[in-house]
Amino acid sequence: MTTSSRRMRAVMGATGAVALALAVTACSSGSGDAGGDEVTLRVAWWGSQERHDNFLSLIDEYEADNPDVTIEAEYSDSGGHWDRLATTTAGGDAPDVIAFDKEHLFQYGGRGALLDLSTLDAIDTSAVPEASIEQGSLDGELYGLPFSQNAYAVVANEDLFAQAGVELPDDETWTWDDFYEVSHEVATTLGGDVRGSDYGEAGNASLEMWLGHHGESLFAADGSAEIGYDVDTATAWFEHLEHIRDSASGPSPDEFIEEMSGVFEEGRFLTNRSALAFYYASQLPALETASGSTMALLRPPSPTGSVEDNGLAHIPSWFWGISSKTQHPDAAADLVDFLSNDPRVAETMLVTLGVPASTANQEVILPELDATGQEVVEFISETSPEVTFVPAPAPPGSGSVGDSVIRHMEEVLFDRLEPADAAAQMTAEIEDQLARG
Template identity: 30%
Template sequence: MKKAWILLLALTLILSLAACGGNENNIASGSNGNNGGEGSGEPEEITLRIAWWGSQPRHDYTLKVIEMYEEQNPHVKIEPEYASWDDYWKRLAPQASANELPDIIQMDLSYISQYGGRGQLADLTPYLNKEIDISDISDTVVSGGKLGDKLYGFNLGVNAIGFHYDPELLKKTGVESIPEDWTWDDYYELAGKAKDAGVYMDTRMRPEVFFAYYLRTKGSTLYAADGTSLGYEDDRLFIDFFQPLTELVKEGAIPSPDYVAQVKGIEDDPVVKGNAIGIWQWSNQFVGLQSVADRPFAMQPMPGPGLKEGMFLKPSMYFSVSENSKHKEEAAKFINFFVNDVEANKLILGERGVPGSNVVKEALKPLLSEQQVQVFDYVSWVEQNSSQMDPPDPVGAAEIMTLLGDLVEQMDYEQISAEDAAAKFRKDANNILSRNK
């Protein structure tokens, strides 16, 4: 009996020491128990897929950031998937249907409600101040990716819409500069002068973005706060915005939809080729434009009246983590690297929006080019001359974007009047949004 008791004590001691040794290895490896092999102390080999849209300059530096992360985290392999804006969403939709979304997804404000509301995006709240350090990022920046009480996207930076133009080409129209307080009437007049000079004024506006801005200048919104209907009551607002733009197409001051359909990327854009004065886009796209065009451009605020009511700071885009990802923690760590690592941001240089981290912003200041300083300064100006951003687009916004784009094309080809288009847009858009009730 005594011998059995001694053997039992010895066995207990051996098991205790083994357990302690196992915990010690886990802590030292920092792998939370996900070792590559028993007793190896090596992190688990992980492959992440990441997807984004953008132009070639964005693709180039993002690939370099991925390489940097892989060098520092040799157990992680990241497979990139990237495309232009239109192709990106066409690829993402079937992946979502098959429950095969990439681990990390670049997400836009127009789609976050759709993907988040369907349970296809992970809530990032549990990873804040753990895998993702937000100690140096303001709450307003972080909360830009919230739907209700869940964080479905981490804000990669802020930006603002505006008109980016070639000052030298502008002068060929007989106009030296665009006044800061220009109006829509000024824009229409300048477009006519551009046509007379043998160039386009611009390569058109994304209708849902710039119509939403116009509505804000009139005290309305594109969507109701609850996302179940349109946010404006008077169809005259639709007519007053789109009818003059349709006239510019007819006059040849801005290109037709057929012409724009042939433009496959910023490299093909008439602005880059010197055939158009400017382009309507977000501030984070300004540096990429100049990089491709290789000549100076200027930034212009939106036309008024009602500029301050219309302007807003928007999350440029988000990184979301798919709910189907098997490596959410590692995906969150990559997001943390992307937004907080100073060396990584020396490659990014605010191209996806002015960074939220104050440490990153301070570190970048001495490195910014003249064009990047223009972006940072423009965003600072908008911060002082803007209003609170509208809530994220509701579920169904993607369908409404397609609907609006189709109606604009029909107006441009005189297949439907602006009045009839306004009525059809209201009817069909409200039908789509009524599903959210």
């Protein structure tokens, strides 16, 4: 049997939106692999063609090492992945091993559709930091094993700073007042179309970072469908956005809207028209390539000038989960262990999905990376001991929260809502979304 006929159940395209009917009739699988020595596992993920090709080559290696296991790959773009997963889960026919992001993990795990990975002996979590493990866990059960981790950080255009004759800030001691001041200084020195900083438009990531300054989180720490922050803290965040607009030479409201609706490569930061921006650390190579400029990763500012208060979190960007309906939990666990811990996987994927969550695999890939890739890994490694903020897990019903955050950002920046009113309205909207699940 050829590789293609054996496992190429590729899903290329969306299958139509389907409600996530996860009333799983049998929330746990059998205690062992069902039937004979031959095992077939279905594995589902999403992404680009490059990602598909990489995972398919790794599957070939795994099958070569495990001749009794046949793997059927089901892959698509992001929309197709989630649509199909909703359909197959509702029908009791989910893939055995499934890739998740944080936004979807607990929509499935919290409703009985995923196994508790901590009960499976084949999965080794010893090289994964506890803070990352916590972000794949809900109510004490590990639904997703982090494959990679990332950090939402400040990125500085070093070339613009040099042109303005302004030194990069000390990111271990700077405060938000320092941030506003240096942003304004670079923008006004260079003049023209250069802005000081963007607003951090990645959905709710910037708000989550701000809440982390104050020991709060977007959602309740116990995983319940409740908010985990004080409305006054959200009000202060909207006031912070006004400071970027008015005191840090940030983009105008119209420029903000243009940025949100535009092409990634044509954004202000990627076209060298903004000195500072907020991005995930793993995006650094793409940012440098698109802009043609040298970039630097910086820790976020804090209210106190202390790294312990800067709200930096190491956020897993990719999880592997196992369906609670699998007939082969032990084989599925062995595959997840391979996909998470085997050095060959790390060497193939490098930092395309974020920095490996496994600290051992971080060391493995360093010699394989160029200088920019090494900077990403070193940033994650260097800041790991400082991280004190672990965002609470996103409960079911939270999938549209990012849209609510961005919409209220727009209302504040256009002066259509006062920060306090925006915080109150946004919070009521989020609470309603969580209540409806």
